[in-house]
Amino acid sequence: MVTTYKEALDWIHGRLRLGIKPGLKRMEAMMSELGSPETKLKAVHIGGTNGKGSTVTFLRSILEASGYSVGTFTSPYIEQFNERISVNGQAISDGEIVELVNVIHPLAHKLEETELGGPTEFEVITAMAFYYFGHVHPVDIVLFEVGLGGRLDSTNIIQPMASVITNIGLDHTNILGNTYEEIAFEKAGIIKENTPVFTAVQHKGSLQVIKNQASEKNASILVLNEDFSIVKYQGLTKGEQFSLKSKFGDLTDLELGMIGKHQTENASLAVVALQYLDEQKLITVTEQSIRTGLSAAYWPGRFEVLSEQPLVILDGAHNDEGVSKLVETLSTRYANRSIHIVFAALKDKKLDKMIAQLDQVADQITFVSFDFPRAAAAEALVKLSHSEHKLGVEDWRTYLSEEVARLKEEEVLVITGSLYFISEVKSYLRITSQSSKILLKQ
Structure with missing residues (x-):
């Protein structure tokens, strides 16, 4: 018991x-x-x-x-x-x-x-x-x-x-x-x-x-x-x-x-x-x-706008079809903005096509890992990307806090990938929002 x-x-x-x-x-x-x-x-x-x-x-x-x-x-x-x-x-x-x-x-x-x-x-x-x-x-x-x-x-x-x-x-x-x-x-x-x-x-x-x-x-x-x-x-x-x-x-x-x-x-x-x-x-x-x-109707983690100033979006695009929908939406709505994507995924997913699609829409793409048994290493994700503006980061918490703080008006930060990662991110940003620039929507 x-x-x-x-x-x-x-x-x-x-x-x-x-x-x-x-x-x-x-x-x-x-x-x-x-x-x-x-x-x-x-x-x-x-x-x-x-x-x-x-x-x-x-x-x-x-x-x-x-x-x-x-x-x-x-x-x-x-x-x-x-x-x-x-x-x-x-x-x-x-x-x-x-x-x-x-x-x-x-x-x-x-x-x-x-x-x-x-x-x-x-x-x-x-x-x-x-x-x-x-x-x-x-x-x-x-x-x-x-x-x-x-x-x-x-x-x-x-x-x-x-x-x-x-x-x-x-x-x-x-x-x-x-x-x-x-x-x-x-x-x-x-x-x-x-x-x-x-x-x-x-x-x-x-x-x-x-x-x-x-x-x-x-x-x-x-x-x-x-x-x-x-x-x-x-x-x-x-x-x-x-x-x-x-x-x-x-x-x-x-x-x-x-x-x-x-x-x-x-x-x-x-x-x-x-x-x-x-x-x-x-x-x-x-x-x-x-x-x-x-x-x-509201469903967390599905193209969820966490903050409008700065513009921060959370989307659990964790497979090829999900990434396609994300890319389509970003291309349609934010073609005039600089798009910065932060991506984490599970290593047992087919990642090459997902990353190739994100490469096409991202002005900058950052790959991170997170604490989960099946999480892919940031370094492994970086190797799959062909973007000229890519980065691998291990400490995603510090990185996100810094990125949100420096985000400019013409930029959009899109945090995407595994729903397990999205879960960790939302909890973290909610806890730290009072001491950071981000104002999370309730």
């Missing part, structure tokens, strides 16, 4: 030693012991390579504006571990984490004595979320973000009202496959019998795989640019504006507070999925709640 929050986190993170073990049998065994809490939930399941967290945020914000209590299970966290299990955007308390660990701990020990083996860190956290929303704090709707892949992800024991697949990219290829189609098959594994699926996947081969899986499961499917479309797009000073055409009717001049043209795709997925559920009388959403929810 654990008695403190630190003990609880130490035990959870200690499960990292077990690595990643795709499969559902350990989850099913734990849920059986807990009285199958996952069967008590009204849920939406969100998978894909990029955009999952943003789509969860749009869904949550619209549902909240419609008067629902909404639980979310997301990963990783940006500022606090507890964020992974939240209600209406508020992370659960330290005390609740301790209580949940004391429920799951004996089940993990019991599994370790079987041929299934002990649950991984992610399986433990997923089990905590199921138990929390099923028994401790029931809510109207729970939004579950897939951790890795989909078919064998530990969240995939739920029977959701709808499944959402954002896009497909070549990420986690050592586990999910080396082609878009192989990865799409894993992502499409969240599609359930007779359960609608909504997707923004554009790669033709990937989309066909998803359509085939939907057909096999007798699941209706709505596809961006086929069944619904984005029209009249324009970037706003602090967000995006677009109109949405679908069989549910046209919604004109929708506004987002989140920056990046790609966010209109994530928002469209959320809107159409909820409109479908409304049509099926599973929920009730109005045009006004859609507008209010989209405008209010």
Whole structure:
């Protein structure tokens, strides 16, 4: 039994030693012991390579504006571990984490004595979320973000009202496959019998795989640019504006507070999925709640403007597709500014294409490392860059503080890469903001 929050986190993170073990049998065994809490939930399941967290945020914000209590299970966290299990955007308390660990701990020990083996860190956290929303704090709707892949992800024991697949990219290829189609098959594994699926996947081969899986499961499917479309797009000073055409009717001049043209795709997925559920009388959403929810939606670490004077942006672009969206947004919005990029990444990622794209948009690029077992060394990242203005730094904290302090009006500092790095950066800058030039937005 654990008695403190630190003990609880130490035990959870200690499960990292077990690595990643795709499969559902350990989850099913734990849920059986807990009285199958996952069967008590009204849920939406969100998978894909990029955009999952943003789509969860749009869904949550619209549902909240419609008067629902909404639980979310997301990963990783940006500022606090507890964020992974939240209600209406508020992370659960330290005390609740301790209580949940004391429920799951004996089940993990019991599994370790079987041929299934002990649950991984992610399986433990997923089990905590199921138990929390099923028994401790029931809510109207729970939004579950897939951790890795989909078919064998530990969240995939739920029977959701709808499944959402954002896009497909070549990420986690050592586990999910080396082609878009192989990865799409894993992502499409969240599609359930007779359960609608909504997707923004554009790669033709990937989309066909998803359509085939939907057909096999007798699941209706709505596809961006086929069944619904984005029209009249324009970037706003602090967000995006677009109109949405679908069989549910046209919604004109929708506004987002989140920056990046790609966010209109994530928002469209959320809107159409909820409109479908409304049509099926599973929920009730109005045009006004859609507008209010989209405008209010906020997701940390996704092209997040930490400060406007000086201009400091935080973006968790941690794979090729994410970097492409970042570069597109920077090129569109800040072509007249000097762009300084600070980048850190995990060494098991395919980094050459990511860095090549950043090289093209950066007037200066600095590579750093951070305290994480899989973090790439700054020196190794520098070697992959062909920029004439590159630098490698080991002490990123001191470096960032100095860079923020000397940043000029015509410059923009973009801190990007691994979400684990982004998490450390945001916590550090928030702590040091009072003694530095940066004024973090709250």
